[in-house]
Amino acid sequence: MTVDDLLHHFSDLISWTCQEQVIKECFRLLKTDKLTDNYLALLLVTSCLERALGDVYLLENTICPSMLKDILSSSTLKKIFGPTVVQILRAVIGPPISLNLRNVIWHGFPTEQEISKRYTCFLLIVLPSLDQYLQGDIPHRSPIIFHQDSQYAEILQDINDMTSEEMKISMQTSSFIPKYQLTLWNHCIDLYNTDKPGLAMVLLLPLLEHALRCQFSIVNNCPGRTITAEATTLYTTLDEILDQYVTENVENKLPSEIGESIMEILMDLLTYPSGPRIRDRLSHGEADVFTFPKSLCTAVVIVTVHITSKYQPADDCCKKPWLKRIASWVNQYEALFHPVSLVKSKIKEVTKIAGQFNKHIEYTYTLDQRTHWNDKEIIDSNFQENDLITKETTAIINLLCNKWNIRKTIQEVLNSVFIGEMLNIKVQTFFRYKDSGSGNQDGEIINLLLRIVTECETVITQVFTALQTRQEQLKNKTLRSRQRNNLQSLIKCCFIIHQSLHLIVWLTTCDLVTIETKKLEEKKHIKCLKMVLQFTENLRTYTNSENNKWMECVNLSIKTMDKLKQFIT
Template identity: 25%
Template sequence: MENNSKSETLLHPKIDELYKIIKCISQSNNLNYIKQNGTFNWQSIAELLFGNGNITKDDPIYPKTYDEYLPYVQLLQPVFQQSHSVLERLTDNTDWLPKLQWLGQQSRLPYILHEYKNPSSETTVVENVLFLTAALEYALGNVYQTIAKKSPPHLLRDLLDTKELRDVLGTCSIFFLKILMGSAESINLRNIVWHGFPLPHEIPPSFVSILLVVSASLSELIEDLSLVSRPQVKNFSRFLTKIHSPPIGYALVDNYLLVTQTVDNSPWTGEWKIYWKQVYQHYEQSNYWRCVMLILPQIELVLRKIYGEANKFDITAKLNEYYITMNSIFEFSEDNRLLDSYMTKGTLHFLYDIFISPFGMRIRDKVSHGEVDLNCLDGKLCSILLYAGLNLLNKNEFPLDGYQSKFHLNSLVYEAVNASKRFVLELMKMRTPSSFGLEFKWNWEVMETLQELVLTECVEIFHRSKKEPEIMMNLMKIAQLIVQICQNYQISFEERFGMFFRHEPRSRARKTLDKMVETLGVIGEILGSIVCYLIRIINERCFENRFDDCQKFCKQTLTIVENLARYSDRESNEWLKALDCCNKFHKIGSDFNSKFK
């Protein structure tokens, strides 16, 4: 088996050339690039790069290719070197911390500065780069939002191209950031590290110095700005509760011997196993935020290696091509052979829930863009990520065969439809008080049919029709509204019966209550029938061959339940209109049955 992990590097030779420039010792005697307070002299750097002129995005000299970026990287070599020298001489962090506060994650900054001076492992430099690139990107997004009063572009390269940032930070600093981490044709530090390509020795410590100095220098440019920080994710418990459950054996990640053997013996770790061992050390020492930041790129790298082997793709970091990323790996086309023999369906469902689903954690995306408060990264999350990574290294020792997605849209539809079935059945069990004199007239045939109908157990999430999500989203909305309708009626009748026992209803109110009791059976019948249709559509995959007819039914039914939800509200005076909705649905259901016999 061809194994990319045995090669010396996954960096393109031209990218490696740029990194070697950063490592070189500068022969320049010009010390004017760094001011006495340790921040950049942007005027001197602008003169170094552009002479006495300036540069704009539309200027012909604005670099677009590697060959155009290379001379600028060479020009900046003494600036990079001086940045490192300044930080190397730093003896007191106190003066520097205020300059970095705008990055957020304040409780981690002293640790980063300490680790810079006293690295605790071979991966410390990479860990610090991971932290600083994510924090800097998030902080720049805050600057943009403060100025533009709207959310920033999701990608860093697009953010750096905005006029808003250029106006407040200046063209020189933006150009510097693009050279450092804003273009795939240049150093591209953020993407190279966050996508897991480099070995520890390929990232020089001077990159940490540069990130610290540029962050401190940018803080001076926004001193007069009342920075608005966007809210960060502070809790993943809703997701963790659903994922962190039996029968998955998460306790296996606490078996040091098994984990070590898995990492050492896997064909996918190679020289990158040093990261995996440090990840596990962070986990054992409850250093969870560093554990999470370090394992995320490595999980993606192992996935990329498996994907490359399965599909015979080159997985190195290239200059002029998109990387094979987590998202592209999960774009299942007919020629994607990832499922053939390399991974189980359960593994892909598990990884999809953690990393890809728009309804799930999207943990890698959020952490890498600085959108997570690192204080919320806990041991439970780490055990899930460790188990996911170890499953990729050895699916037999860390099995995920039976796992089904809990956060794919189809899974959420299953959950919503099952909930709607449960609530309708509960509604149809409701009884009037014995002294009331009237009873609900439930349709027992519909109730029995609904009780017997069950959704198929297997939730399919790959190789799906492109039109399927549109249908599924409507099914979920219908099911959720049915739950709301049932709750509305239960609350309303509980209150009205309470008033009856307290002898509060006036004669007119009593007549209204009698009419409501008489009509709820009809409404319950329609709600039960709708849920039966939802189950049938899912089980029989009605939309695969008759999409337009199925979508028409869903849209019409959605309108019906939206109106029912409004009329069933306890504050509504239009509850009798619910009967009109029921009559309309009889026609809708009849049309559906005639087309899907």
């Protein structure tokens, strides 16, 4: 029977999974009789089954557990499928005391010879068998879309010139890769080079985890945490491998073994909450393997090749230009999804849109059409608050510049180019700011900075929306008298809103790049940041479409600048 015949026979019975393409791929892989294909099929069918069972769980619940064993032990599945079916599922893919197929293979323990085809076949029979217990259609969660792929596509353009043969030779001569899994590693390269990045990642990530686990156990002298998965022992997972500590007081030596840059890349790709978290997404069936971004796959392949090259004879590596290019890329890598990186990225976005204030104002403060497009058209010289905010802002800038023994004017400081130059200052991210509840409060500071600049972005966007709406109404002569006064007030207040927000963004930039110096005054500093956050939140409220309270924004800005000056003094 062909794969198409099988699918035609089972089509109605597997539609409940909403993963017909994955199941078809599993059948196709089983037909090849290659052990590596059977291994890949089991990885696919276990993640597919977990996702489908999670959708069933959500028929009666609002949040799906992150672990398959919790889904299988739920009353919802027992109610829908019955205790016998659930018991069978638990025996095969359930907790550690079961066969535990899902965890054993997704954590990279077995070789291809150790995975019998009967396991994959059994699960592929289970999938259509479960249909009979379901009543009607099941709502399905949409696959995860990886928005981070473009960032890697941009930074990987010049180094992705490895050939399949070169990568395989590199792996064959590297002591990093367990020899008993070399066939699986070679198959990963074949999948990558035949433009199947999703399938390549499904196979490569468990193998990479296991190879890292082996090195972790060697360098940390804990052989008991390495090679086997046992029912009575919790094995070492990727989160522990990439953690700062082996135990509470013992530091992980893996970073010094493979390099901090490699660890940073792995955490970016696999563990940081704002990153793609590709291992979690693929293993839990959240991502579509057939549309998986090639750039993310390339990033994992490149860092993997670099790790393998570190475990080769030195002469084998130093002569290969492509390995030198990879090494250069790895060594210069800066985290993309660490909290510090997120703050930097958000500051860049906000300074860019903040610089567009002038072009969004099409009318003068007297509501005449602008002709010269200079500041005099939109800044009312009789509006005393303008002078007051400039005075307060200048005082704050002078106070800080005096502290740092530099001389800068307000025009130089509140400038996107200057802020961009400050953001080029490197801030240590490795094993930093993991939480806000530890002894130091760096994590809380970073979180506050991110919230502040995010609020600034919202305020600017709301002001631009208000300008666009009211000015369009003015053009069309549909503004009522009260709305006309509101637009006039908005244009008159824009200078103060803009200058206040630009100062706040500059201050967050200063905080970020000087965070190492804040240790002795963290409590006072956090109190100041919370005050600034409250200010930006209030601005957000005043500037939303329901309020449009522009003079309140001005008064609040002046009041806050005075408070800031007191904090800095």
